Amino acid sequence: MQRRDLLAGAAALSGTALGGAYVTGFIDPLGSTGSVEHVELESIDAPGSQAGEITVPQQGTVTVLEFFATWCGVCSRQMEPMGAVYDDLGHHDDLQFLSVTNEPVGRTVTREDVANWWADHDGRWTVGLDTDLTLTERLDASGVPYTYVIDRSNTVAYAERGYKAPDELADPIERTLETR
Amino acid sequence: MNRHSNAPSFDRRRFLTVAGSGVVATMAGCLGLRGGNDNVVLDEPDAYDRTVEADVDWPIYGEQIPTATVPAPLLDRSVTTTEFTGERHTLFTFIFTRCPGACPGLMAVLRHVQADSVENDYADEVAFMPITFDPEHDTPSVLEDYEQRHGVERSLEHWFTLRPETPERAQEVVEETFGCMFERTEDAESDSEGETMDMAFMHTSLVLLANKDGYVERAYTGDVPAPSTIVDDARTIVEGW
Numbered sequence: 001m002q003r004r005d006l007l008a009g010a011a012a013l014s015g016t017a018l019g020g021a022y023v024t025g026f027i028d029p030l031g032s033t034g035s036v037e038h039v040e041l042e043s044i045d046a047p048g049s050q051a052g053e054i055t056v057p058q059q060g061t062v063t064v065l066e067f068f069a070t071w072c073g074v075c076s077r078q079m080e081p082m083g084a085v086y087d088d089l090g091h092h093d094d095l096q097f098l099s100v101t102n103e104p105v106g107r108t109v110t111r112e113d114v115a116n117w118w119a120d121h122d123g124r125w126t127v128g129l130d131t132d133l134t135l136t137e138r139l140d141a142s143g144v145p146y147t148y149v150i151d152r153s154n155t156v157a158y159a160e161r162g163y164k165a166p167d168e169l170a171d172p173i174e175r176t177l178e179t180r
Numbered sequence: 181m182n183r184h185s186n187a188p189s190f191d192r193r194r195f196l197t198v199a200g201s202g203v204v205a206t207m208a209g210c211l212g213l214r215g216g217n218d219n220v221v222l223d224e225p226d227a228y229d230r231t232v233e234a235d236v237d238w239p240i241y242g243e244q245i246p247t248a249t250v251p252a253p254l255l256d257r258s259v260t261t262t263e264f265t266g267e268r269h270t271l272f273t274f275i276f277t278r279c280p281g282a283c284p285g286l287m288a289v290l291r292h293v294q295a296d297s298v299e300n301d302y303a304d305e306v307a308f309m310p311i312t313f314d315p316e317h318d319t320p321s322v323l324e325d326y327e328q329r330h331g332v333e334r335s336l337e338h339w340f341t342l343r344p345e346t347p348e349r350a351q352e353v354v355e356e357t358f359g360c361m362f363e364r365t366e367d368a369e370s371d372s373e374g375e376t377m378d379m380a381f382m383h384t385s386l387v388l389l390a391n392k393d394g395y396v397e398r399a400y401t402g403d404v405p406a407p408s409t410i411v412d413d414a415r416t417i418v419e420g421w
Contacts (some may be wrong), residue, residue, distance in 0.1 A: 034353065069284075069285075069288060071329045071330050071331070072284060073280060073284070085305070102407070103288065103291070103292075103331065104291060104294075104295030104296075104331065106293060106295075107295070107298065107331075108331035108332065108333050109331035121235070131295075133292070133407060133408045136406070136407070136408060137406070137408040140406065141406075142403065142404065142405070142406040143285055143404060144285075144288075154351060167214055
């Protein structure tokens with residue numbers, strides 16, 4: 001392969017990465033439909049979040065889930081639209097709304113670091129840990145931020161990488177809430 | 181930056197064309213050109229034939245890790261990329277810290293393996309070598325902050341953030357020795373979604389995982405690999421050794 005082609009490939013890679021997610025997808029991340037097996041995640045003590053265990057996704061509710069990492073700049077930017085959507089739709093009884101970090105938490109990055117990041121970014125809903133990547137793997141979340149809307153039967157209705165404006169998030173959530 | 185300063189969408193299409201042809205090659209089946217690979221633990225990667233055929237510049241499955249000696253300024257020493265041969269499995273990636281897109285993901289992937297190596301007791305069997313190709317900006321203190329931000333554990337003496345001394349040396353090591361292409365871009369460009377951002381380089385997104393004998397087990401390129409993919413592969417090599 002000629003250098004020119006390689007550079008073209010390289011440019012494409014970076015080009016797709018510019019949006020802020022690792023790469024904005026040209027492949028279907030899930031590749032298949034079907035329900036997602038739930039996982040027990042640790043939730044941490046942070047604004048709007050209590051230390052405990054949560055079942056994700058919670059069958060019978062619509063789940064809005066965003067994977068993030070504290071090192072991720074785009075994830076910082078994503079907190080504002082997430083907050084707007086949470087304020088707008090978070091009151092629904094049958095909506096599970098949470099953010100999950102899948103970075104290695106426990107040693108260098110502590111629960112307190114995550115909680116501080118959360119407070120700094122005006123987080124006000126449940127925040128959980130997927131340190132062992134179980135849920136990340138199950139949903140094939142290959143980057144951060146990565147947002148999912150999962151319907152009441154635990155089937156993924158929406159999965160998108162990268163920055164999303166409030167409208168882009170609200171649409172699939174409202175649609176999924178309306179689907180019975 | 182004149183050769184491909186045209187729209188990224190053009191380049192993207194080129195890339196998709198290459199990816200598309202890979203599907204055809206895979207469907208056409210094995211080309212039967214390679215010999216056995218006794219030097220590696222992992223099975224042949226997907227689309228291996230296509231990668232061989234494409235004659236990419238970076239080392240792929242079963243090839244040896246190239247040799248270069250590069251300063252590790254945070255440790256006040258130099259590291260030769262092959263110096264752990266016989267002792268540790270190695271992971272390499274190629275980054276610049278101003279990078280908003282792929283690079284943090286590449287660092288995170290290495291961090292996940294580091295965390296897993298601690299958790300599962302193989303920290304002294306692996307070494308991590310992220311290499312910057314932007315030494316002008318990535319001074320030792322910038323690199324230290326970057327490690328900190330990513331939660332790199334520094335006490336384990338297996339993480340070596342490498343910094344070629346000059347842009348010319350970065351070119352030699354990263355591009356000519358490891359075959360990882362990078363090219364300086366204009367400072368502000370628009371991506372395909374019209375978002376303006378500050379991108380100093382375009383580059384191949386590449387992670388290399390090599391075994392203790394110094395042979396590449398996997399070259400992850402294209403999309404940033406899922407952390408669990410590399411963690412699984414690293415564990416497989418550690419266990420299969």
